[in-house]
Amino acid sequence: LILSVPFEQLTCIVHAWLGIQPALPDFTVSQLLVASVYWWPPLGLWIAGQLAWLHERRAHDRERQAAEARAEAQEAHVRALRYQINPHFLYNTLNSVSALIMDGRNAEADAMVLELAAFFRASLSIDPLKDVPLKEEIEQQLLYLGIEQVRFANRVQVTVDVPAPLEQAGVPSFILQPLVENAIKHGMRGAGRKLHLRLAARAEDNRLK
Numbered sequence: 569l570i571l572s573v574p575f576e577q578l579t580c581i582v583h584a585w586l587g588i589q590p591a592l593p594d595f596t597v598s599q600l601l602v603a604s605v606y607w608w609p610p611l612g613l614w615i616a617g618q619l620a621w622l623h624e625r626r627a628h629d630r631e632r633q634a635a636e637a638r639a640e641a642q643e644a645h646v647r648a649l650r651y652q653i654n655p656h657f658l659y660n661t662l663n664s665v666s667a668l669i670m671d672g673r674n675a676e677a678d679a680m681v682l683e684l685a686a687f688f689r690a691s692l693s694i695d696p697l698k699d700v701p702l703k704e705e706i707e708q709q710l711l712y713l714g715i716e717q718v719r720f721a722n723r724v725q726v727t728v729d730v731p732a733p734l735e736q737a738g739v740p741s742f743i744l745q746p747l748v749e750n751a752i753k754h755g756m757r758g759a760g761r762k763l764h765l766r767l768a769a770r771a772e773d774n775r776l777k
Contacts, residue, residue, distance in 0.1 A: 657749070660719065661680065661684055661715055661719060664680060664718070664719040665677050665680050665681060665684075668680065668718075676718055679718060680715055680718045680719070683711060683714045683715045683718065684715055686711050687708075687711040687712055687715060690707075690708050690711060691708070691742075694708070694741045694742075695741070698741070699738035699739055699740060699741070700738070700739065700740075700741045701735060701736045701737065701738065701739075702730065702734060702735055702736070702737045702738075702739050702769060702776070703730070703735035703736065705739050705741065705742070705743065705744055706728060706730060706744070706767055708741075708742070708745075709744050709745065709748050709767065710726065710728075712745070712748060712749075713726050713748065713752075713765065716752050720756060720763075723756070723760075723761070723762045723763065724752070724756070724762075724763045724765065725762070725763065725764045725765070726764075726765050726766075726767070727764065727765070727766045727767070728766075728767045728768075729766065729767070729768040729769070730767070730768065730769045731769070731770070731771075733771075734769050734770070734771060734776065737769070737776050739776070744767070748765070748767075751763070751765050752765075
């Protein structure tokens, strides 16, 4: 109601300036009250609309902030998983290096340490949130398998069958790592066992398999 009074006066001034009415009227209290009641509904609707718009904007901002927070949390989770070192793999590798040294097989121990260093250096250089060429992903797995081949005294045989046109296909980094680790873990159970691991890719119905 308070806002309606100056709004009515402003309307009369504009009407007088445009010639719609001859002169500014002398407002009485009753006229102002009537004008206030007249202008209150549209002003009330306008204020309600502004409040609704403000509420919607704040809700949208909260949703955007929540979405950004979820995305950041997911990114942090992916990076944490990516940089997590398999403690069993590292433990077994270092044990194998120690055993090679104790047996006087220093050249093989040195080769395993170099393979391990190359594997972790390559791991830290790859962005876990970006795709990598399939060729690069397989090369990373070959570094890992090179360590396992020394560890298991070359009882692990590896074959790679990837057509040249598919070498540049984009894949999530380290998508093959859990498959290769499980193949080694379950395939080498039992003394003297040998494992033939085949990494193959093919295109089928415009999809990479």
